[in-house]
Amino acid sequence: MMSLAEYVRSTPFIVCAHRGASGIAPENTVASLQAAIDTGAMMIELDVQVTSDNALVVFHDEHLERTTNGHGDIRACTLSDVRSLDAGSWFDARFAGEHVPLLEEALNVIKGRVYLNIEIKPLTVNEQAARNIHNIVLSIINAGMTDHTVFASFDHHALLFIKSLDGRLRTIALNVPDDERLPHEVTRECLADGYGCSVAELTPERVEDCKEHNIPIGVYTVNTPAELEYVIDMGVQGVVSNYPDVIMAHYRTLSFTA
Numbered sequence: 001m002m003s004l005a006e007y008v009r010s011t012p013f014i015v016c017a018h019r020g021a022s023g024i025a026p027e028n029t030v031a032s033l034q035a036a037i038d039t040g041a042m043m044i045e046l047d048v049q050v051t052s053d054n055a056l057v058v059f060h061d062e063h064l065e066r067t068t069n070g071h072g073d074i075r076a077c078t079l080s081d082v083r084s085l086d087a088g089s090w091f092d093a094r095f096a097g098e099h100v101p102l103l104e105e106a107l108n109v110i111k112g113r114v115y116l117n118i119e120i121k122p123l124t125v126n127e128q129a130a131r132n133i134h135n136i137v138l139s140i141i142n143a144g145m146t147d148h149t150v151f152a153s154f155d156h157h158a159l160l161f162i163k164s165l166d167g168r169l170r171t172i173a174l175n176v177p178d179d180e181r182l183p184h185e186v187t188r189e190c191l192a193d194g195y196g197c198s199v200a201e202l203t204p205e206r207v208e209d210c211k212e213h214n215i216p217i218g219v220y221t222v223n224t225p226a227e228l229e230y231v232i233d234m235g236v237q238g239v240v241s242n243y244p245d246v247i248m249a250h251y252r253t254l255s256f257t258a
């Protein structure tokens with residue numbers, strides 16, 4: 001598997017599965033990671049939270065209610081509490097018994113198969129937050145996935161911190177809503193390698209600015225063939241999708257007819 005940097009240079013377009021294939025399996029579970037791989041998506045995006053005993057787990061929300069049978073703040077629970085939860089039934093009874101994965105478990109599924117886009121959630125800038133980010137980075141390094149991973153965040157201080165740990169780590173600055181700055185201004189400030197925004201935030205000015213400054217631009221969340229065609233016409237290089245199955249299938253028809 002070539003490095004992500006080489007891959008970005010060599011491919012016209014990247015489809016990234018959002019929280020795994022979260023439209024067809026419960027988000028951020030091993031089932032959704034496997035489903036994403038099965039669709040042929042080139043990359044998987046996932047979110048990381050930290051338990052009260054400092055375990056890194058793959059989970060989006062701060063609270064457990066929406067995607068598990070648990071209650072309360074995940075950051076106040078031990079790993080053992082979190083591991084006892086059912087993270088699949090809320091989505092479909094077929095997925096009963098899916099667990100909240102450890103980051104390490106998710107990396108084992110992803111490694112060597114697809115690229116990883118790991119989102120660092122906005123964190124209060126303090127010593128514990130820095131330790132958490134450091135631990136996430138160490139997990140990636142220890143798994144031997146440094147060259148196949150990109151760190152994305154709305155928290156641009158977190159991205160700068162990641163670059164300070166090792167300038168070779170690749171990062172994507174996610175546009176903060178209401179930030180009117182152009183991508184080159186945003187990425188220059190936090191030394192990011194790429195820029196991400198929502199479909200609603202995608203403007204010709206932003207795309208043009210990325211082209212002019214040679215900044216790869218990706219868009220979230222693109223779930224339909226019509227949205228895919230719209231963003232490709234706009235000139236983006238990648239999409240994040242809950243339905244990588246639908247997007248990959250449609251992308252293949254577009255590449256075939258191109």
Ligand code: G3P
Binds near residue numbers: 018047
């Ligand atoms: O790729 C960006 C996207 O993951 C950010 O939003 O809420 O799904 O984490 P969210």
Ligand code: CA
Binds near residue numbers: 045046119
């Ligand atoms: Ca995310």
